[in-house]
Amino acid sequence: MLSGARRAKSTSLRQPGPKRPAEPPREEGKVGLRLALAQGSLGMELAAAIRLGPLDVRELSVRLEDLRFPLDLSGGVARFRHRRGRLMGGLVGVELATLGKHLEPKLRGQLLASAPVAVTIATAPSGALSVGISSEGAALAFDVVLAPMEQDLRVLVEDARALGLAAPAHVAAVRLVGLALRSLGEVAGGGFVVRDPLGQVARRLLPDAGARAPATRGLVVSVREAGALELVVEGRVGAAGELSSRAIRALEAAELAAPGDSAALAGDLEAARSAYLAALERAPRHAELATRLAALDLSLGDRAEAALATLVDLSGPLGAGLLGSLVLESVGENEAAYASAARAAADEPYGPLAALAWLRAARLTRDAAARTDALDRAIVRSPSLSAARWERFVARLYTGDIRGALGDAQHAEASAPSHERFDVCRRAAEALAERGHLAEAQT
Structure with missing residues (x-):
């Protein structure tokens, strides 16, 4: 059963939901405000950027409402802090290395019992976040696709791969993302919806500065990269921007896989299998669906041939990465399993997982030279x-x-x-x- 995120049956990845404020993280440092004039309106904004856990809050702009001119500004912020306002803009930077370090204590023991984990997060060329989590003898890597929806943010998990875990890679990845989000995200199938993220930040910071929490109606969230190790979440009042092609594909996959993902996360593997099969009837040879079905069959222990058949129908087990190697070994095809592991290791961007893949290749081959080469490559990667x-x-x-x-x-x-x-x-x-x-x- 997924823990760490609130489950809501009505949550949809397609439709905006009711605005229920979630519990925001704690702040660090003192919040300073100053008055600001813009477009004939009086407002308040942060006097300086402030740290909020792993977040760097650089801008919060609130327009004060129901004011009558002329105004007496001699009292400064103190004179207006009790006024109702509307959040017109926000800018939050997320240093991905800092975020990874922040999550490590929360995810301790989630790969191997009681063992510490190392978390690596970076932007990917496709516009997603590449996440890697490792502990001695186990590693998990996956992509996180962020898809804005008005003032909310959808968080979708794709392309999960792992070694050393008992659970299917996608199930493990979604569970860890749920633990990382905790009460900030609502479960929606195999994804999450973070409600009004900039509003959550404003509701945490501004009341501590003596100001009212602002309304956030009309705010539109966008996400952009600022280099390989930083993400920027921005909010402005206006029209929503277009989603990237990667985000659209991820949303379609999440919608197809939602019944199967929900059942798998709840531990009902038979229901999950039936749901994935039904989804494949709607989208034959869909790579994400087929991979999740094959991983599910392999995890059950007695359906390796079914997993192999699923991968053969997709593109062949040799092209299915580490999952293909695991399936091939389970049916006794060690030479093919070695070839698949070596190919996956060479293509894997996450160092600890690539090292475990090379170690796996070394254990599968009988050729001394190939084994030595695989061990050398494993040590180079980790x-x-x-x-x-x-x-x-x-x-x-x-x-x-x-x-x-x-x-x-x-x-x-x-x-x-x-x-x-x-x-x-x-x-x-x-x-x-x-x-x-x-x-x-x-x-």
């Missing part, structure tokens, strides 16, 4: 991946590359927490002694 270090350490021992093996052992020892370093050294020494390298084992 130098701190201890499993790949140890497997290359053993491989180098067996081929007589003692210097290289010692280098891997020293890397493993340096990367380990201080309380685990003795065990790392003992493990390396025992392996060296077993192969007859007593002098090296003693060091």
